[in-house]
Amino acid sequence: MEYLKRFLKSIGWIARGVDLLVAPLTIISGLSFRAMKFIGVKKFPINNSLFHKIGFFPIVNHYYEPQFDFKGYSQKIRHFEGIDFNxxxxxxxxxxxxxxxxxxxxxxxxxxxxxxxxxxxxxxxxxxxxxxxxxxxxxxxxxxxxxxxxxxxxxxxxxxxxxxxxxxxxxxxxxxxxxxxxxxxxxxxxxxxxxxxxxxxxxxxxxxxxxxxxxxxxxxxxxxxxxxxxxxxxxxxxxxxxxxxxxxxxxxxxxxxxxxxxxxxxxxxxxxxxxxxxxxxxxxxxxxxxxxxxxxxxxxxxxxxxxxxxxxxxxxxxxxxxx
Known part of the structure; x- marks a missing residue:
């Protein structure tokens, strides 16, 4: 896995080309991952095992999952009633x-x-x-x-x-x-x-x-x-x-x-x-x-x-x- 990390870092300069080439694979795999999540990952033990071995796990845009879609977000100052900032x-x-x-x-x-x-x-x-x-x-x-x-x-x-x-x-x-x-x-x-x-x-x-x-x-x-x-x-x-x-x-x-x-x-x-x-x-x-x-x-x-x-x-x- 360490060798893979080094290799991926070394090809960072061609990332845009790779991005374009793998986009179709991303669509296919993304749809399949989303289907697995909807049905239940535990029902796909082979893929589940592969996820763990690769060190990767899919998440979806859902309120039960960690948030990753911040398109409508804008930074603002928050206020705290319970914290004295002294x-x-x-x-x-x-x-x-x-x-x-x-x-x-x-x-x-x-x-x-x-x-x-x-x-x-x-x-x-x-x-x-x-x-x-x-x-x-x-x-x-x-x-x-x-x-x-x-x-x-x-x-x-x-x-x-x-x-x-x-x-x-x-x-x-x-x-x-x-x-x-x-x-x-x-x-x-x-x-x-x-x-x-x-x-x-x-x-x-x-x-x-x-x-x-x-x-x-x-x-x-x-x-x-x-x-x-x-x-x-x-x-x-x-x-x-x-x-x-x-x-x-x-x-x-x-x-x-x-x-x-x-x-x-x-x-x-x-x-x-x-x-x-x-x-x-x-x-x-x-x-x-x-x-x-x-x-x-x-x-x-x-x-x-x-x-x-x-x-x-x-x-x-x-x-x-x-x-």
Missing amino acids: AEAQLTLLHSFEYKQELDALPNVKSDGGGYFFNNGSFESGDAECYFSLIRKFKPKKIIEVGSGYSTLMAVEAIKLNRMEGEENMCTITCIEPYEMQWLSDIEVELLTQKVEDADLGLFEKLEAGDILFIDSSHIIRPEGDVLFEIFEILPRLRSGVLIHFHDIFTPLNYPEKWLKEEFRMWNEQYLLEAFLSHNAKFEVVLALSYLTIYHKQEVCDTFPVYAKDAGKTLGSFWIRRL
Whole structure:
């Protein structure tokens, strides 16, 4: 299957021609898939087995299925009666960050020396600047990342500066990353190549006030999956004062229109997090970057200098704290 993935990526440049050639097959297979769904896939055991072996399963445009047809959809700001966005406290924290020179000193493109750079396509200006600033301000002793990569490199940069201010600012980073990130073993972190669902819950119970739990996992609610484990098993066990990050959370907006209409991402973590925070007196919103860029964009630009150069970018970091 891995060889097939590489082959398909290698022929991406001829995708339009392939698109035209396979269109008749898509019509035939699509109609047959829809008929199977209508009759019941369990009545087609051979095809059902093939679906599982290929790693593919058809869905249809029906209210019992995940939604993929957003033709009539337009993005709008949603309002929440049950969530206190803590706007004044967010702005107070934002105004307390004084790290513009340090952020400006970080490279935009990859350098020979390695380390973090902003134009990485994954964790860029705004979101990364916020992470850096929170580490610099709260000086955590422990950081646990569920899903790692460029965020880890940015954390390392901030921790270096904290340590220069005193050895009491030592910080350990634990990365829970089971997928395709073996290079993490080359930097100064503890790497756990396992699913977060298989991690020892005691690991999270050791986090103390000012420490960070950074979550950037699958974004999908599934039975026995990582998102449910994080919300229902990990968050309630955290001590007071622990900072928690969720990535790709665009509240009070929905997920970006392009993701829904063109890329067909069926992510739903955001809505579970919103439900979790509704009328929840044990957690508070610390920094919701999508919210801030809608209502207080100038303050965000004044705080994060690299983001200010491309302020049209959508930010997706959502920070909360256990009370």
